[in-house]
Amino acid sequence: MLTSTGASSRQNMAQTAMAHATATAAGPGHSLTDDLPGLQAVAAFIASEQAHVWLLSLVGSVAVGLSGILPLLVIPIEAGAALKTEAGCQKLKQLLSFAIGGLLGDVFLHLLPEAWALAGSSGSKHKHYKTQGWWVIVGLLAFLVLEKMFPDRDSHEDPTPDSDLNSNTPAQPNSVFGEKAVVSLRNGNHAESWKSSKQQSLQERSGKIKTSGYLNLLANCIDNFTHGLAVAGSFLVSKKVGCLTTFAILLHEIPHEVGDFAILLRAGFDRWSAARMQLFTALVGVLGACFALCTQSPKGTENATAWILPFTSGGFLYIALVNVMPDLLQETSLRHTLVQILLIGCGVGVMALLSAIVD
Known part of the structure; x- marks a missing residue:
């Protein structure tokens, strides 16, 4: 009788422990949903x-x-x-x-x-x-x-490409090519200086x-x-x-x-x-x-x-x-x-x- 009573007591304690563990495991999840209703709103x-x-x-x-x-x-x-x-x-x-x-x-x-x-x-x-x-x-x-x-401040300084290329006279100091082209033209390097000056002016205008x-x-x-x-x-x-x-x-x-x-x-x-x-x-x-x-x-x-x-x-x-x-x-x-x-x-x-x- 004592043995059967002890076994029954231990079985009841085990069942109680399992129920408590199940409730503990399920409890936080349920309370988390209750505490964060915003998640339900976002899901909806x-x-x-x-x-x-x-x-x-x-x-x-x-x-x-x-x-x-x-x-x-x-x-x-x-x-x-x-x-x-x-x-x-x-x-x-x-x-x-x-x-x-x-x-x-x-x-x-x-x-x-x-x-x-x-x-x-x-x-x-x-x-x-x-x-x-x-x-x-x-x-x-x-x-x-x-x-x-x-306004475009330098728009009035843009030269006409055809007139510049067809001109045989030296460029003026206030032109878009600048004074360096005039100096190089006087030294006899007409083609190279004119080409480099034109490329430089194109680069300056392209950056604006x-x-x-x-x-x-x-x-x-x-x-x-x-x-x-x-x-x-x-x-x-x-x-x-x-x-x-x-x-x-x-x-x-x-x-x-x-x-x-x-x-x-x-x-x-x-x-x-x-x-x-x-x-x-x-x-x-x-x-x-x-x-x-x-x-x-x-x-x-x-x-x-x-x-x-x-x-x-x-x-x-x-x-x-x-x-x-x-x-x-x-x-x-x-x-x-x-x-x-x-x-x-x-x-x-x-x-x-x-x-x-x-x-």
Whole structure:
């Protein structure tokens, strides 16, 4: 009897110990969940539809922004050095011609029609059309003021390459080649000194960035912000609308970014610096998407886009017609002029074709 009683007592103690150990092991896990309700909220958010909208919107805006580095596949690696030669200058003017056509097509066939469509959905259409017209003028004047505030101080010192090369008289001391070229010419080393002085002047000018390059980056930042608004606002409506909107923006952006790349090269950026700047402007598109997602209202994004689109249009018009077009007006060759006009038409035609496909 004593033996059986002791065995039963030991069995009960063992069962009690096992139950206590099980409760101890399970206790911290249960209390951890109770003490950290934030983990449950994060898990619920990740599994929610809202998280999917955030993810798709950010991925779409990043994809649109990364289209800015696609010109690296089009423009060769040696473009930085080749664009400083006479043949390279002609190629750059051809790219700039396409850029002018792309900017004009983007403004009149994409940005302004989209702004007019937003105004057409409201009550008083005439008032909103006039307001958007004012925003275009404000964009033009804003970019004019910015360029006046930060002028290119040495732009008046740039010589005309043809006149310098065809001249048989020694360079003046105040020319871009400097006094060293005059001294070497007097010593009889005409060819070598002239070539070295010209290379030195090209290196000095290539190291200076024109204001037009920064204005183009500013316009791209504003444009990418509107793209982020459009992508996120469309995903707030539905996934299908968001995917279609992202695809439409990508179609418009690819030829537009090639033109922007040419404008940055003209302003003095090298190939890789231009790509880095394009990536920087892509981050502004992500900010636009985050702004739209935080407002959680497609109507709010439409109200912001209604004035940002015409303002951006004014900036693009200023860059195309004031900054870039004067370079083409200096062309004297009839053949090169016809090629440039043809490329301007190609830029407009590409934008028109993409607008027809998207619509």
